[in-house]
Amino acid sequence: MGKGFYHVPVAKNEPVMSYAPGSKERAAIKKKLAEMKAVTVDIPMVIGGKAVYTEVKKDIRPPHDHSHLLGQFNYGDQSHVKLAIEAALAAKEKWAALEWQHRAAIFLKCADLIAGPYRDKINAATMLGQSKNIFQAEIDAACEMADFFRFGVKEMVKMYDMQPESSAGIWNYNDFRPLEGFVFALTPFNFTSIAGNLPAAPAMLGNTVVWKPSRTAIYSAHVLMEVFIEAGVPAGVINMIFTSGPETAEVVFEHPDFAGIHFTGSTGVFQGIWNTIGKNIHKYKTYPRIVGETGGKxxxxxxxxxxxxxxxxxxxxxxxxxxxxxxxxxxxxxxxxxxxxxxxxxxxxxxxxxxxxxxxxxxxxxxxxxxxxxxxxxxxxxxxxxxxxxxxxxxxxxxxxxxxxxxxxxxxxxxxxxxxxxxxxxxxxxxxxxxxxxxxxxxxxxxxxxxxxxxxxxxxxxxxxxxxxxxxxxxxxxxxxxxxNDKPTGAVVGQQPFGGSRGSGTNDKAGSIFNMLRWVSVRTIKENFVSPKDFRYPFMDAE
The missing domain is CATH 3.40.309.10 (Aldehyde Dehydrogenase; Chain A, domain 2)
Known part of the structure; x- marks a missing residue:
C-alpha cells in the first residue's frame, strides 16, 4: 500500500491545434483520414475485457456519404447486457479497493494517449463517423476529451480533500466510497468527449460501468475503448455494448444492483428512464443516482x-x-x-x-x-x-x-x-x-x-x-x-462547467466536482481516542 499525500500533475486545458495549410497536423490528419477510409472495420462489443462478436452486423457509414462503408459493428441482445452487468459486478471489489492514485494514473494516461498518439485517430473517427469538420473534431474528440480526464482527476483529489473538523480527543473523516452496484452510461452521438466522459467519470471514482454508446457514434467509441484498454483500465471496469435501447433498459433498470445512470440525450428519453426507475425503486439495493444532461432551446x-x-x-x-x-x-x-x-x-x-x-x-x-x-x-x-x-x-x-x-x-x-x-x-x-x-x-x-x-x-x-x-x-x-456578449456554445472543461436545469437536465456540471460527488457515497467516520467509561453526565451529579 502506498504511503503519502500525492500531488497530481497540474491540470491544463489541451491546446487546440490550428490545422492551417502547410502545418504538420494538417498533413497528419489527412493521411489518417485516407488510411481509415481505405479499410472496413469489424467492431466488437467489449465485455469483461474480451472482444465479443455476433452474427448480426450493422453498417457504419459517413453521414455525408452514405454510399461509403466504414465498417460494421456487432449487434447484441439482452444476453450481452446481462453479461456486461455480471462483468461489472465481478470487477467491482478489486477496482474499488485500488488506491486512488493508481486510478488517477490510468486516466491521466488516457489523456496523454488522446492528446498524443491517438489524436489523429480519434479526430478522424469523429470526422468520418459523425461528420465533424477538423476544428470541431479537434476541440471535441482530442482537446475536450483530454481535459475531461485531466480535470476529472483534479476534481477527484479536491473532493477527497473535503474533510470535516474534529474536536479534542476525536478524529472525524470522510470516506468517499463508490456506489454500491454498477453504473449505466448512456451516451450521445454529438460529442465524442461526452461519450468518453460519461463512463470514465464514475469509473475514476471506483465504480464499474456498463456503457452503451449511440449507434451513430460507435466508430469513435471503438477508438475510445482502445484508449481505455491501452491506458490500463482493467477488464470489466468499463464494458461497451451495442444493443437496442428498450431491450437494454429492460435488463438494466430491473436489476437490483443498478446504482446510477450517467446520461446525455433527449429529454423525452431521460424522463422515460426516470419514470421507469421510479416504478422499480423498491427493487434496488440503494437509491440510484440519476444524472442527465438533456435537450435545449x-x-x-x-x-x-x-x-x-x-x-x-x-x-x-x-x-x-x-x-x-x-x-x-x-x-x-x-x-x-x-x-x-x-x-x-x-x-x-x-x-x-x-x-x-x-x-x-x-x-x-x-x-x-x-x-x-x-x-x-x-x-x-x-x-x-x-x-x-x-x-x-x-x-x-x-x-x-x-x-x-x-x-x-x-x-x-x-x-x-x-x-x-x-x-x-x-x-x-x-x-x-x-x-x-x-x-x-x-x-x-x-x-x-x-x-x-x-x-x-x-x-x-x-x-x-x-x-x-x-x-x-x-x-x-x-x-x-x-x-x-458571446455565443452560447463552446464551454471549456475547468472554465465553464456545463449543464442546465428545467427540462435540460439535473445540472450536475460535467467535469466538475459537482458531478464527481454524484458517483460516490460518503461515509463519515468518527474515532474517539479515549472512550467514555460511565454513562452518567455532569448535569446528573447531586447538588
Missing part, C-alpha cells in the same frame, strides 16, 4: 445597444457550427427592430460565404446532419415554415439527401413569438429569429423566459451595464450556462 437575446456585428458572429457560429447539433447551439434569437436590418444583412453575408460538404474538404464550414431520421425531421420543419403565414424562411432552406444528409444553414423569421420552431428542439442548422419592438424589451424577456421548457444555454448582447445586470437576474433560471 438555447437563445440569443440582443438589446438595442448590442453591437450588431458581434450578434451576427454569435448567430453564425452559435447556430451553425457542427450543423447545430450541439446541446448548446443557438436555436432561437430575439433581435430588436432597430438593429435587425443590419444583423440580417450581416448574417446573410456570412451564410453566402459558408461552404457545405464533406469534412475532408477543410474549406467546408458545415457538414451533414447525423442520419436520415434527423434529416427528415429538419426538412419537415423547414417545409412547414415555408408554407406558414406565421413564419418566413429568410435564408437557406435547401435540403438534399442524395449523397449525404445535408441541410443548408437556415434562418426562419417568426412573425409570432410562439411559432413552433421558437419552442421545439430541432437539433440541426436551423435558427429562428423573432424581431421585437425596442420598447417591448421587458415583455420580450418574459416571453423568452416562458416559451421553452428548456434551460441549458443562453446568451445576451448589450453595451448597457444596467441592462446586462437586469437580464442576468431576469433570466437566472433560463440557462445553466449563461453568456454575456
Amino acid at each position: 438555447d437563445f440569443i437575446f440582443a438589446d438595442p445597444t448590442a453591437n450588431p456585428q458581434a450578434v451576427v458572429t454569435a448567430m453564425t457560429r452559435g447556430a451553425f457550427e457542427y450543423q447545430g447539433q450541439k446541446c448548446s447551439a443557438a436555436s432561437r434569437a430575439y433581435i430588436p427592430k432597430s438593429i435587425w436590418s443590419e444583423v440580417k444583412e450581416g448574417v446573410g453575408k456570412d451564410l453566402a460565404a459558408i461552404k457545405m460538404g464533406d469534412p475532408e474538404d477543410f474549406s467546408n464550414f458545415v457538414n451533414a446532419v447525423i442520419d436520415k431520421a434527423s434529416f427528415n425531421k429538419l426538412s419537415g420543419y423547414i417545409g412547414e415554415a415555408k408554407k406558414s403565414a406565421d413564419a418566413e424562411v429568410v435564408f437557406g432552406g435547401v435540403c438534399d439527401d442524395s449523397k449525404g444528409y445535408f441541410i443548408q444553414p437556415t434562418i426562419i423569421e417568426a412573425k409570432v413569438p410562439d411559432y413552433i420552431t421558437m419552442q421545439e428542439e430541432l437539433f440541426g442548422p436551423v435558427l429562428t429569429v423573432y424581431v421585437y419592438d425596442d420598447e417591448k424589451m421587458e415583455e420580450t424577456l418574459n416571453i423568452l423566459n416562458s416559451t421553452s421548457m428548456y434551460a441549458l444555454t443562453g446568451a445576451i448582447f448589450s453595451q448597457d451595464r444596467y441592462n446586462i445586470t437586469h437580464m442576468v437576474k431576469k433570466l437566472e433560471n433560463a440557462a445553466g450556462n449563461f453568456y454575456i
